[in-house]
Amino acid sequence: MRTGKEKVPRIPLAPVLLALSLAAGNVSLAPAAYALSELHKIPGQAANDTPAAPGNAQGQSQPQGGAAPNVPMADPLVKNQNNQSVDKTPGAEDNSKPVEVIYDISKVPEPVRKMREQIVEAAASGDLERLRPLMGTGADQTQVTVGEPTEDPIGTLKDLSGDPxxxxxxxxxxxxxxxxxxxxxxxxPDDMYVWPYFAEKDLKSLTPPERVELLRIVTAGDLSDMQEFGGYNFYRLGITPEGKWKFFTAGD
Incomplete structure (x- = not known):
């Protein structure tokens, strides 16, 4: 006896739908698969385009960032030291040939070594006049100012000093x-040994020890001004390979 609540055998829905689709001549379930492919559709691809076979660059799905897989990224604007081209600091001199800093005075010619030694002895004496015999005369006189040579280099140095x-x-x-x-x-003709080496170095590339060494000569404010200026502009001293004291000047 049926009660109205008797269970009726349930026919699976999927086979029925499949049969209906086959009967209607639709033999492919591609629409469902294509809907998934729409999630990674290549920009500009028409909705009815047939996806390319795997391995075809046009058929590869593209990340939202716009870079296709296996495609190398563009080179950075600033390259590191291992590359051929290096972005240069604005205001720096040409560093294609790195500056070789020398500390060993024995590596210089004997005339240079002798002149430096005489300058050190005269300066350490506290007597400015002891420099005069080292400075030459006339066209060979040591330059102590930028521009026209002075008649009395010792008097000029005394005037430049902060004490009488x-x-x-x-x-x-x-x-x-x-x-x-x-x-x-x-x-x-400009062959020269120049002190300090900062005169020929980009001050923005100094290492911490080099900064400390420079700050033994100038103040931190001076260094900041020099970096803004674009180079070392304090006193420098030059001696030719023949041992001539060429200059002791300040400026760029």
């Missing part, structure tokens, strides 16, 4: 020739 006896300028001279130095202008 010239002790400050002698102390600066000692500090300058106590640093590392560089050899510049090899094979030219």
């Amino acid at each position: 006896d010239g002790d400050e300028i002698l102390a600066i001279m000692l500090d300058i020739v106590s640093t590392g130095f560089v050899h510049v202008g090899q094979g030219t």
